[in-house]
Amino acid sequence: MMNSIPCMIMRGGTSRGPFLRMSDLPEDEKARADILISLMGSGHALQIDGIGGGDPLTSKVAIVERSAHPDADVDYLFAQVDVLNHRVDFNPNCGNMLSAVGPYAIESGLVEPQPDFTLVRVRNLNTQRLIECHVPTQGGQVLYDGDTRISGVPGTSSAIQLSFLDIVGTKTCGLLPTGNVVDLIDGVAVSCLDAATPIIMIRAEELGLTGHEPPDQLDANSQLLARIERLRRHAGELMGLGDVSQSVLPKPVLVSPALEQGRTLCARYFVPHRCHKAIAVTGAIAVASSVSVPGTVANLIAVGAGSLEANELASRVSIEHPSGFIDLEVEHRGSNATDIARASLIRTARKIMAGTLFYALPD
Structure with a gap:
């Protein structure tokens, strides 16, 4: 049976993948992973039966929703979908995909655009850390065109500044989790x-x-x-x-x-x-x-x-x-x-497609 989900495909930094609303996915992590595996076409080197590009950099998913955190506008959950295996890792974070979270939040109506620049405060659920995304906006819309060039991406786009707050010890006890510099x-x-x-x-x-x-x-x-x-x-x-x-x-x-x-x-x-x-x-x-x-x-x-x-x-x-x-x-x-x-650093992003993705669940 074919199922469907609203989706926006975006390039964030040097990565690309589908952006989905958390509210459109099941709460159960295993059920959520099954959908992502089907969407990306994992289990095949080319991910031919999905939208993955046969490379870890294009087998990524960003899941975004309005946040209940007092210091955040949206929550962002990153998923690394394995290309060859039916496996999804929700542990890591991806700062490149994060580059497009602010634009996606504005495009999806989760954040109201402001003149010139819109500050989108993001809580990353993978690390429980906050990131400030400064997104260029104009006339109530995200401004993608610009003259900023980043290595690994052809052409130029508008600059998106990302500031990662309290970055030390995201998964361990501190900056030097072994207690040694070497x-x-x-x-x-x-x-x-x-x-x-x-x-x-x-x-x-x-x-x-x-x-x-x-x-x-x-x-x-x-x-x-x-x-x-x-x-x-x-x-x-x-x-x-x-x-x-x-x-x-x-x-x-x-x-x-x-x-x-x-x-x-x-x-x-x-x-x-x-x-x-x-x-x-x-x-x-x-x-x-x-x-x-x-x-x-x-x-x-x-x-x-x-x-x-x-x-x-x-x-x-x-x-x-x-x-x-x-x-x-x-x-x-x-x-x-x-x-x-x-x-802090500068990244760029681009909206590629908005529409509906179809997937099949395992028997």
Whole structure:
């Protein structure tokens, strides 16, 4: 039997997927996951029977609804739908998809547009954190046209500023969940961090890499991927996340000195079993938050390369990635490198389609 659901397909940052209302989905998580799996066409490499694009970056769903939280306008639940398996992970957050949550909330009538800019306050249900989205609006509508260009997306659009509040310890006990700036796992020095999302950060050269390899080359190296996965699972245990074999968290990040002058460092971000063609917003925030913490893998690289002074609090961090770069502003409370008030960056979004999606439930 075919069923249907109202939907808007949007690009948010370097990701794309359907945006749905929470009120149009069942409360039961298993029933909700079954619908998302059918919508995306998971279980097939091309997701040919759904709207997924056969890639983790286009197999994402944003679920949005009016919020009951006093400091939020809307709630946002992110879902990562597995391409090959009938599995949905509601644990991670996606900052790129978040880029389109503000526009979607206005388009859906959940937030009233204001002249020039509309502030949409979002509560992320995956992390229970708040994000401020500054959305350009004009004449009572979202303004998508603009001259802002972000790496990994063709053309230009209007700038959407995202400010992530209280980003430390979204899934664990703090910015350094193991209590150490560096842990030794299987002879490899890693930094385990949790800011916007949990990550395990590895110096690329420790794995015999430059850190500037293209994603396809990294994805084709099965021995490398297996080794990264072993490190990731061990890190998950150390971070208090338990057995992460069926979870996408923590995300592995390979870091190296930047090639371009003016950049802080270079990153290769995994999602977690394939290399991201750019870098996730939340992953970039985690990396940027670690740069100022003395002794972390990122800090040692930045200081060693001369892109950061020793004991300097980096208010601006620029990260190279396979598609270009991403700039972030990090605001600390006082002089404490681990006490971060907010992290902000610019993204863009675009409305692609609005209509009805059809799906079939399993027998």
